[in-house]
Amino acid sequence: MPHAPSTPRHPVRLTALRTGLTPHILRAWERRYQVVTPARSGGGQRLYSDLDLERLHLLRRLTERGHSIGRLAKTSLADLERIVREEDVASAIAEPAVGSRPEDFSSAAINAARRLDAAELQAVLERAAVTLGVPGFLDEVAGASLKKIGQDWSEGTLSVAHEHLATAVFRRVLGWILRVYEVNGAGPRLLVATPPRQAHELGALLAAAAAAAEGWEVTYLGADLPIPEILTSARQVGAAAVALSIVYPSVDAGLMTDLQQLRSGLERGVGLLIGGAAASAERERVTAPGVEVVDSLAHFRTALPRLQEQR
Amino acid sequence: MPHAPSTPRHPVRLTALRTGLTPHILRAWERRYQVVTPARSGGGQRLYSDLDLERLHLLRRLTERGHSIGRLAKTSLADLERIVREEDVASAIAEPAVGSRPEDFSSAAINAARRLDAAELQAVLERAAVTLGVPGFLDEVAGASLKKIGQDWSEGTLSVAHEHLATAVFRRVLGWILRVYEVNGAGPRLLVATPPRQAHELGALLAAAAAAAEGWEVTYLGADLPIPEILTSARQVGAAAVALSIVYPSVDAGLMTDLQQLRSGLERGVGLLIGGAAASAERERVTAPGVEVVDSLAHFRTALPRLQEQR
DNA sequence: TATTCCTTGACAATACTTAGACAGCGGTTT
DNA sequence: AAACCGCTGTCTAAGTATTGTCAAGGAATA
Numbered sequence: 001m002p003h004a005p006s007t008p009r010h011p012v013r014l015t016a017l018r019t020g021l022t023p024h025i026l027r028a029w030e031r032r033y034q035v036v037t038p039a040r041s042g043g044g045q046r047l048y049s050d051l052d053l054e055r056l057h058l059l060r061r062l063t064e065r066g067h068s069i070g071r072l073a074k075t076s077l078a079d080l081e082r083i084v085r086e087e088d089v090a091s092a093i094a095e096p097a098v099g100s101r102p103e104d105f106s107s108a109a110i111n112a113a114r115r116l117d118a119a120e121l122q123a124v125l126e127r128a129a130v131t132l133g134v135p136g137f138l139d140e141v142a143g144a145s146l147k148k149i150g151q152d153w154s155e156g157t158l159s160v161a162h163e164h165l166a167t168a169v170f171r172r173v174l175g176w177i178l179r180v181y182e183v184n185g186a187g188p189r190l191l192v193a194t195p196p197r198q199a200h201e202l203g204a205l206l207a208a209a210a211a212a213a214e215g216w217e218v219t220y221l222g223a224d225l226p227i228p229e230i231l232t233s234a235r236q237v238g239a240a241a242v243a244l245s246i247v248y249p250s251v252d253a254g255l256m257t258d259l260q261q262l263r264s265g266l267e268r269g270v271g272l273l274i275g276g277a278a279a280s281a282e283r284e285r286v287t288a289p290g291v292e293v294v295d296s297l298a299h300f301r302t303a304l305p306r307l308q309e310q311r
Numbered sequence: 312m313p314h315a316p317s318t319p320r321h322p323v324r325l326t327a328l329r330t331g332l333t334p335h336i337l338r339a340w341e342r343r344y345q346v347v348t349p350a351r352s353g354g355g356q357r358l359y360s361d362l363d364l365e366r367l368h369l370l371r372r373l374t375e376r377g378h379s380i381g382r383l384a385k386t387s388l389a390d391l392e393r394i395v396r397e398e399d400v401a402s403a404i405a406e407p408a409v410g411s412r413p414e415d416f417s418s419a420a421i422n423a424a425r426r427l428d429a430a431e432l433q434a435v436l437e438r439a440a441v442t443l444g445v446p447g448f449l450d451e452v453a454g455a456s457l458k459k460i461g462q463d464w465s466e467g468t469l470s471v472a473h474e475h476l477a478t479a480v481f482r483r484v485l486g487w488i489l490r491v492y493e494v495n496g497a498g499p500r501l502l503v504a505t506p507p508r509q510a511h512e513l514g515a516l517l518a519a520a521a522a523a524a525e526g527w528e529v530t531y532l533g534a535d536l537p538i539p540e541i542l543t544s545a546r547q548v549g550a551a552a553v554a555l556s557i558v559y560p561s562v563d564a565g566l567m568t569d570l571q572q573l574r575s576g577l578e579r580g581v582g583l584l585i586g587g588a589a590a591s592a593e594r595e596r597v598t599a600p601g602v603e604v605v606d607s608l609a610h611f612r613t614a615l616p617r618l619q620e621q622r
Numbered sequence: 623t624a625t626t627c628c629t630t631g632a633c634a635a636t637a638c639t640t641a642g643a644c645a646g647c648g649g650t651t652t
Numbered sequence: 653a654a655a656c657c658g659c660t661g662t663c664t665a666a667g668t669a670t671t672g673t674c675a676a677g678g679a680a681t682a
Contacts, residue, residue, distance in 0.1 A: 012627070017579055018600065023627080024673060031629085032671085043680040045627060053600050061617065063671095066325040068637095070670065071352070085606075088613045090329055099526045123494070130491050131524055133444030180441050183434075187410075213442055215410045323638065334638080335662060342640085343660085354669045356638055374660095381659065628679065639668070644661105651656070 008039035008047035015048045019056040026056070033073030035059065051077065058084055100131050102140035109145045113166045114158065121166065125173045134177055134213040138206055139297050146170065146202055167202060174205040178220060181212035188240035188308045193221040193230055195244050195258050203245035203276045210297055211243070214304055227258050231265040241271035241307040243300070246278040246286075256285065263290050271307035275300055316365075319350035319358035326359045330367040337367070344384030346370065362388065369395055411442050413451035420456045424477045425469065432477065436484045445488055445524040449517055450608055457481065457513055478513060485516040489531060492523035499551035499619045501527045504541055505534040506555050506569050514556035514587045521608055522554070525615055538569050542576040552582035552618040554611070557589040557597075567596065574601050582618035586611055 012023045019026075026046075029035040036055060038046040048056075058080040063069050065087060072080070105128035112121035129137040149166050152158040192208040194201050201223035208220045219237050221230070234242055242262070246255070263272055268290075275294045279286050283293050294300040323334045326349075330337075337357075340346040347366060349357040359367075369391040374380050376398060383391070416439035423432035440448040460477050463469040503519040505512050512534035519531045530548050532541070545553055553573070557566070574583055579601075586605045590597050594604045605611040 022673085025671090027628085028672070041680085043627090045680065050600060057600065066322065066328065067320075068322050068670070071320065071322075071358075085610075088610050100524070126491055127494075130440060130445050130488065133447065134441050136444065177441065180437055183438075213411070333662090336660095338639085339661070352669085354638090356669070379659070624682090626679105626681070629677095631675090633672105633674080635670100635672075637668100637670070640666090641664100643664080645663100646661090647659085649657085649659105652654080 006049045006051050008049045008052075010048040010050075010053060012046050012048075015046075015053060015056065018053055020060050021056060029059075029069060029073070033070055035069070035073045055080065062087070102128075102132060102136065102144070105132070105137075105141045106144045106148065109141065110148055110152075113145075113149060113162055113169075116162065116165055118165055118169050121169045122173060125169065126176070129173065129177060134209065135301075138210050138213070142170065142174070142206060143297055146206075170202055171205060174202075174209045177209045178205075178212050178218060181209075181218070183217065187215045187217045189237050190216045190218050190304075191221065191230065191234050191237065191239040191242045192218060193225045193242075193244060194223040195230075195246065195255065195262075196224055196226055197254070198246055198248055199223050200247040200276075201245070203247055204243070206297060207243050207245060207273075207275060207300055210301055211304060214301060216304065227262050227265070230262060234266060234270065239270060241273060241304075242266065243273040243275065245276040246274060247276045249278050249281060259286065259288070259291065263288065271303075273300065273303060273307075316361035319360045319363075321359045321361075321364060323357050323359075326357075326364060326367065329364050331371050332367060340370075340380060340384070344381060346380070346384045366391065373398070413439075413443060413447065413455070416443070416448075416452045417455045417459065420452065421459055421463075424460060424473055424480075427473065427476055429476055429480050432480045433484060436480065437487070440484065440488065445520065446612070449521050449524070453481065453485070453517060454608060457517075481513055482516060485513075485520045488520045489516075489523050489529060492520075492529075494528065498526045498528045500548050501529050501615075502532065502541065502545050502548065502550040502553045503529060504532040504536045504553075504555060506541075506557065506566065506573075507535055507537055508565070509557055509559055510534050511558040512556070514558055515554070517608065518554050518556060518586060518611055521612055522615060525612060527615065527619075538573050538576070541573060545577060545581065550581060552584060552615075553577065554584040554586065556587040557585060558587045560589050560592060570597065570599070570602065574599065582614075584611065584614060584618075 010018070012026060015021075016023045016026060021029075030037070036048065036052045038048045038052055041047055055077050058077070059069065059072055061084060062072055062080065067083075075083070105124060108124045109121055109128070112118075112124055125137075125141070128141045132141065146166075149158060149163060153160075153163045190208075190211045192204050192211070194204050204223065205220065208218045212218045219233065219239070221233060230242065233239075244262075259274070266272060272291050273294055274286055274291060279293050280295045287293050292303060294303055321329070323337060326332075327334050327337060332340075341348070347359065347363045349359045349363055352358055366388050369388070370380065370383055372395060373383055373391065378394075386394070416435060419435045420432055420439070423429075423435055436448075436452070439452045443452065457477075460469060460474060464471075464474045501519075501522045503515050503522070505515050515534065516531065519529045523529045530544065530550070532544060541553065544550075555573075570585070577583060583602050584605055585597055585602060590604050591606045594606075598604050603614060605614055
């Protein structure tokens with residue numbers, strides 16, 4: 001015959017083990033707050049029931065999370081269970097937990113790059129993208145990591161090798177993201193590239209991925225593309241907008257001519273977005289009618305729907 | 312029955328945690344503006360009510376967005392809620408566009424399933440996972456879609472073929488997620504399975520993926536697993552916890568025996584979580600010392616870190 | 623006999639309290 | 653501009669409350 005849950009049968013030692021408390025705490029709680037009142041053996045030793053165990057277990061959980069034992073002491077078992085459940089939902093809103101915060105991913109990525117561990121870097125980036133979602137990943141991990149790497153590189157903490165390895169892996173991951181969003185015929189078309197003499201393509205890839213995640217159909221053409229090629233391609237795919245990334249600070253006469261040529265070669269309704277470090281730095285020179293300079297990925301994202309409507 | 316929302320019961324540090332403020336700020340706000348007037352314990356310590364928490368939470372959100380606390384201090388709860396709503400509408404610019412909201416993905420998924428288009432279903436699910444991030448995907452797309460599919464199936468709108476196709480694709484996508492999070496040696500281990508005579512494994516897979524995204528190293532064993540197998544495996548991989556999914560409403564004597572056997576076969580420190588429709592429905596029968604019933608994925612997620620700490 | 627458990631009283635570590643001070647920020651006035 | 657000012661978050665110091673931990677001496681248990 002199975003015993004009733006109120007049958008006293010567990011000695012202190014076992015009770016402590018099962019509830020995660022110590023015998024000392026059990027006695028202190030009983031002495032001070034009459035949290036439970038265990039039965040006694042013939043010789044006066046405590047014997048706890050299943051119900052006591054349950055109660056004590058819940059109390060431990062709640063006190064660990066910040067409730068005060070003094071206040072919880074007189075609460076009924078049913079109420080304790082209710083509170084625990086409420087706490088669970090309430091705290092679900094609260095924290096994203098260490099290990100899956102954007103910063104954690106960034107630093108893990110930079111460490112991997114520093115160790116020249118391409119496989120680990122890729123794994124970290126993929127995990128970040130899948131955990132945070134592409135928009136969050138691009139804004140808070142990819143952007144931040146690239147910035148940090150560039151910074152460390154210019155400070156001499158990272159070598160060219162590190163930078164190349166990181167570039168290769170980022171290209172792979174961003175390419176993967178682009179592929180996931182490849183889709184037939186939906187969404188407006190965006191052409192992404194880097195103008196002549198601009199070899200850094202990561203910014204462009206970042207923008208391409210961001211646009212893809214926003215539902216655009218992105219044609220990514222890579223770095224250092226002659227203006228006529230851009231024009232032809234834009235016409236061919238029926239682009240609703242063209243986005244260029246400019247990183248090198250040499251915003252030279254050639255570049256300005258290129259931009260003018262590009263703008264006048266594109267149809268009226270086709271938007272032209274220029275982003276990247278150099279674009280922000282020389283915003284006044286680059287800005288022109290029909291040319292929008294974007295300072296950040298977030299800015300880029302908000303500029304996109306506008307272009308779509310203009311068609 | 313002490314459950315009026317105005318019952319004071321939360322000490323300062325809990326209140327700080329729940330509202331995202333710090334104890335310092337709580338006291339400063341009270342001292343300067345009488346934002347709230349918490350009750351006091353016998354010894355003079357603050358005790359906040361649920362209503363206080365609600366109010367403080369709203370105040371934090373609004374001050375973060377630039378409102379001044381001095382101005383908001385005397386505003387009623389109802390007015391605060393109204394202001395927050397208005398703000399939300401105003402900032403709707405930042406709202407995800409149509410096409411990348413959870414509902415859009417769910418309905419696209421169900422349409423694909425209805426058309427028996429496995430490739431499209433898989434593409435939609437992958438895009439959803441990558442756009443929303445795995446936690447969001449599991450909570451708002453996978454969970455919802457499966458529920459809808461099950462519902463349509465029981466209504467006769469979807470055939471067994473549809474249901475099997477969907478199961479196959481979901482299994483593939485969830486498996487992909489599990490693989491992305493595969494990682495060597497980090498994190499506590501979780502064993503996920505379905506007990507004997509429980510054939511529906513999608514719930515278990517969902518849980519497995521959620522745990523993986525939280526940093527657990529998950530060993531997924533699939534459906535209909537004999538208890539001794541579970542025990543051996545748990546010991547072999549050194550599991551910190553075991554999670555089971557129970558869907559069929561037949562919580563029969565066999566199942567109860569199985570659970571008892573499982574619980575007593577597991578070491579003390581190893582947590583045991585039971586989830587799924589049947590578990591929630593028969594929560595009282597299933598609950599036992601050392602066995603925790605979880606009602607939802609969100610609940611499951613919050614239960615996990617606890618198990619980790621208990622080790 | 624060796625170990626575990628009992629009670630009581632004390633102590634130490636946290637956590638919380640108040641009152642006050644200070645620094646950064648945005649806006650205003652000189 | 654420069655100086656000023658109110659608002660707000662943060663910190664300190666000194667005292668109180670709460671709670672975990674321990675010790676001593678005796679009793680029960682195996």
